[in-house]
Amino acid sequence: MEEGCLAGSEGSWxxxxxxxxxxxxxxxxxxxxxxxxxxxxxTKLKPPQNVEVDIIDDTFTLRWARSKEPAGNxxxxxxxxxPGIVDNWTKLPGCQHVTSATCDFSSLKMNVYEExxxxxxxxxxxxxxxxxxxxxxxxxxxxxxxxxxVHLEAEDKAIAINISPPGAEDSVMWQQENPQxxxxxxxxxxxxxxxxETHHSRFPRIxxxxxxxxxxxxxxxxxxxxxxxxxxxxxxxxxxxTTVENELPAPENIQVILENDTYVLKWDYTHDxxxxxxxxxxxxxxxxxxxxxxxxxxxxxxxxxxxxxxAPPPDMFRKRFYVRVRASRGNSSSPWSREEEFDTRRxxxxxxxxVALKPLSSHSLQVSVGFQDQTELQHYPLTYEVTFWExxxxxxxxxxxxxxxxxxxxxxxxxxxxxxxxxxLLEDRPRSQRSNVxxxxxxxxxxxxxxxxxxxxxxxxxxLVLCAALxxxxxxxxxxxxxxxxxxxxxxxxxxxxxxxxLLSTSVERTEECFIIENVxxxxxxxxxxxxxxxxxxxxQASQDSGNYSIEDESGESGGSQAGEExxxxxxxxxxxxxxxxA
Amino acid sequence: xxxxxxxxxxxLLCLTGAALSxxxxxxxxxxxxxxxxxxxxxxxxxxxPQHCLDDRMDFQIPRxxxxxxxxxxxxxxxVMYEMLQQIHTIFRRSFSNAGWNETIVEKLLEELDDxxxxxxxxxxxxKQEGKFPWENRTALRLKTYxxxxxxxxxAKFYGRCAWTVVQVEIFRNVSFLNGLIGALQx
Numbered sequence: 001m002e003e004g005c006l007a008g009s010e011g012s013w014x015x016x017x018x019x020x021x022x023x024x025x026x027x028x029x030x031x032x033x034x035x036x037x038x039x040x041x042x043t044k045l046k047p048p049q050n051v052e053v054d055i056i057d058d059t060f061t062l063r064w065a066r067s068k069e070p071a072g073n074x075x076x077x078x079x080x081x082x083p084g085i086v087d088n089w090t091k092l093p094g095c096q097h098v099t100s101a102t103c104d105f106s107s108l109k110m111n112v113y114e115e116x117x118x119x120x121x122x123x124x125x126x127x128x129x130x131x132x133x134x135x136x137x138x139x140x141x142x143x144x145x146x147x148x149x150v151h152l153e154a155e156d157k158a159i160a161i162n163i164s165p166p167g168a169e170d171s172v173m174w175q176q177e178n179p180q181x182x183x184x185x186x187x188x189x190x191x192x193x194x195x196x197e198t199h200h201s202r203f204p205r206i207x208x209x210x211x212x213x214x215x216x217x218x219x220x221x222x223x224x225x226x227x228x229x230x231x232x233x234x235x236x237x238x239x240x241x242t243t244v245e246n247e248l249p250a251p252e253n254i255q256v257i258l259e260n261d262t263y264v265l266k267w268d269y270t271h272d273x274x275x276x277x278x279x280x281x282x283x284x285x286x287x288x289x290x291x292x293x294x295x296x297x298x299x300x301x302x303x304x305x306x307x308x309x310x311a312p313p314p315d316m317f318r319k320r321f322y323v324r325v326r327a328s329r330g331n332s333s334s335p336w337s338r339e340e341e342f343d344t345r346r347x348x349x350x351x352x353x354x355v356a357l358k359p360l361s362s363h364s365l366q367v368s369v370g371f372q373d374q375t376e377l378q379h380y381p382l383t384y385e386v387t388f389w390e391x392x393x394x395x396x397x398x399x400x401x402x403x404x405x406x407x408x409x410x411x412x413x414x415x416x417x418x419x420x421x422x423x424x425l426l427e428d429r430p431r432s433q434r435s436n437v438x439x440x441x442x443x444x445x446x447x448x449x450x451x452x453x454x455x456x457x458x459x460x461x462x463x464l465v466l467c468a469a470l471x472x473x474x475x476x477x478x479x480x481x482x483x484x485x486x487x488x489x490x491x492x493x494x495x496x497x498x499x500x501x502x503l504l505s506t507s508v509e510r511t512e513e514c515f516i517i518e519n520v521x522x523x524x525x526x527x528x529x530x531x532x533x534x535x536x537x538x539x540x541q542a543s544q545d546s547g548n549y550s551i552e553d554e555s556g557e558s559g560g561s562q563a564g565e566e567x568x569x570x571x572x573x574x575x576x577x578x579x580x581x582x583a
Numbered sequence: 584x585x586x587x588x589x590x591x592x593x594x595l596l597c598l599t600g601a602a603l604s605x606x607x608x609x610x611x612x613x614x615x616x617x618x619x620x621x622x623x624x625x626x627x628x629x630x631x632p633q634h635c636l637d638d639r640m641d642f643q644i645p646r647x648x649x650x651x652x653x654x655x656x657x658x659x660x661x662v663m664y665e666m667l668q669q670i671h672t673i674f675r676r677s678f679s680n681a682g683w684n685e686t687i688v689e690k691l692l693e694e695l696d697d698x699x700x701x702x703x704x705x706x707x708x709x710k711q712e713g714k715f716p717w718e719n720r721t722a723l724r725l726k727t728y729x730x731x732x733x734x735x736x737x738a739k740f741y742g743r744c745a746w747t748v749v750q751v752e753i754f755r756n757v758s759f760l761n762g763l764i765g766a767l768q769x
Contacts (some may be wrong), residue, residue, distance in 0.1 A: 022674070111730070113723045113724075113726045113727045113730070114727070138723065140723065141723075176668075176669060176672060176726055176729060176730065176733075177668075178668050178671075178672075194627060202703060226664070226703065226706060226721055227661055227664065227665060227706075227716055227719070228717075228722075282689075283693075283696060283700070284689075284692045284693045284694065284696035284697075285694070287671070287699075319693050319697070320696075320697065320700070547685060562685060
């Protein structure tokens, strides 16, 4: 309880506080004395200097610098305090009246995850130095990880390293931890090229392969905690000799493959006339302390396999597991192979894909790929291979490789049937089976006015923007740079809806004049191909729409269309005004 | 034009996703399905809790675990791993307990091992990214909490009711783990 440090009765707390204050005042007053306290008997004792706490596994040691004062009857004592649990300063066991420069307080039973505070002082008879308080610390965070215990077993080309966790059997410091280990191995061979490797293991058993027979190898091991940065010490060096090369080598390259919906174990082996034995171990057992060797189980169907493959029962593949294989001939056996881990949930067949096509336009189709049912694979980076073709004989098939489940195919022919199917791929998995074939027809090409409308709309928008800009420019010119008397009709540039008139008057007027001319031409135009005709018709209509009010004022002609007449009626006044504006 | 913007955004998101080394979506999925299996197995394991009401104990789980929304995703991963390894340690000791369904305990240990395996990989990745939350007081408080559970079991001589009380407590833990999984957002 770092917040509250009230200890025992309030009275004793107040006394101690007063004492500390008095001590500090005296220290300030008498400058010559370091951390001075009330002298007793005239001797000035200093508290121990350079005090540090050293914790390794469950051994707690307090160390300080040896006193420079002449050897006498100076001893050192320490107290501890655990906020919220032991709130009074209490004698630290193992650290009372110590004559050496260290004391061991490992016998103190405490929660190593709670804060603890220590203080220390020197004593000589009735004379005591002031207390020197150390900073609060949490033993677990302060502790160093001691060396683990190592046991080596050598084969011809491999060494098995069994590691016992650091600390004693009844260790408190690491009892709730699952340490990981780092192993440094090197070859102890004079004259040969130096060689060493570092291996990291999450489990207390590690086997190092691909070594040389009849060679001395040495290892050092240290533990580490995944979640905490405690420094660790290496074990002493352990050395072992690998044996003479075995008559039968260990099998290699164990794999799990899928053949016709059945999982099969296979491996590589160079020798003939042997039988094979496979064993498996559930992955979670690797974490369990104690001997792992009795936990390996024969793989059913792989007890005496005559070839380098066998088919285990399917329920073996439910979870993660390790497999090892060895070869036998007569009474002799090879060493066990490297232990390979498999997680067939990662290797399960990708479920069938479903493909759908949807027409987007006359030239494009959308392709959608997915699974019928929700699968964990949707979270994995799948790649889809989509084959796409026109539904005609001898049509060329194109393959798209996509990581998106939805994408668009462009540049297609209108009113044409296209089909697609797909396969999914994932790194270490077999491909999925081909999906269904989906077909769809692109939309009819040249939909009346559709692309045309888009083009003409864009052109009109650009023109309108230009006209507006020009009108605004003229307005600014008239307002800020009037050329003599402003035109009488200037007020008419600011009707109730100025923006609308700006758009429909000045520059637009010029354009509309062009449209008027075009309109005349369009009326007498001959038949052209359908697209062009539509374009002309649309343009004419537009010109009529936008320009009819202008037409009535200037020429008195009525609009050629109903729309034109309507607009003409509305815009008559404006048309007259705008005509004048351009004069 | 909208399609092009969407395409560019999708490409950008995909590239960003590829740059992030921990796939939190995949991690959440795997942890959730395994955690759900743990809940089912624990439920099967708890028998006749009504007979052990007198042995009930308030172990005082750290409050922070009950409010996982306060955690950054890296802290949530550390807290989760600490809980999983402690639960694993507790159930490892249960193998010799007579009358237990060892198959269920074995499956439970498998599920816990699976989750720890996923998290170990992710934790190593965030260490390499320099995002590991080394100063995590919640992990220390959790160690005290689980130490309390172990000391309770020892004091009760690993009796049947003591184990039932602990199983119920761990069942609650697994609910809190679900909340912590939710904190693993990209």
